[in-house]
Amino acid sequence: MNPELSPYSFPMTWRTPSALKWLIVKHSRLQGTLITLEREAQALQEKIDAQRTRIADVKGKLTAIEQTLELHEIKIDVSDIAPVIPQTNPSTYRHGEMTRRIYEALKISDDWTRTACIVELASGITRESTEAAAYDEVRRMFRRRLRALFASGKVERQLKSGSKDGSQNQSLWRLPRT
The missing domain is CATH 1.20.5 (Single alpha-helices involved in coiled-coils or other helix-helix interfaces)
Structure with missing residues (x-):
């Protein structure tokens, strides 16, 4: 074997x-x-x-x-005809979506509300949870829309002056009282 x-x-x-x-x-x-x-x-x-x-x-x-x-x-x-370059940046929100979210946030708060609070309630984005540049861009978009709503009389605005510590002025927003 x-x-x-x-x-x-x-x-x-x-x-x-x-x-x-x-x-x-x-x-x-x-x-x-x-x-x-x-x-x-x-x-x-x-x-x-x-x-x-x-x-x-x-x-x-x-x-x-x-x-x-x-x-x-x-x-x-x-x-002599100048070219018009089409917009390539996609919208963050669909048409009318930002306005609906702003109204919902203002209904929830039911009183004078800071822009930062509206941004947080409407989008869930806070300065701490997002990169600074991205947060500033979203906040700027909401501020532009709030100003347009104020100009058309859809929201009220109250300017809160800066405090003694040197902070900037803040806008407070609310839905008009009827």
Whole structure:
């Protein structure tokens, strides 16, 4: 009987050295990263191709309009026409949503309320929970809307002057009393 095939002996196993295991794992992860990057590159290439198609379409339409302008009896130099760049920043709130949230916040508070409190009640954003720049932008949006509502008589405004510690003036807001 062959001693290597004896049922009483254990098969010999090789222990993988740690450096080799590290290389194998590193290779495996890099292969996965490569596959992910190739998928992303393919998706980006498709977007680039779609964008190039849109560019060609717009250029074709622009050329057609320029040719039509040349046919008009009043001559216009197309190089004098300034381009209007469309707005690319998406709205934070849908149309009318900010106003509805402001009204709800003012109904909840039911008295003179600071702008910061309205921002917190309407959006859930506080200076402590958000980056300073993002909070300032949201607060500025709410202040602009509150001022427009004040100008149209939809809300009342009370200017609270700064205290002795040098703080700035604050606007207090509420719904008109009927």
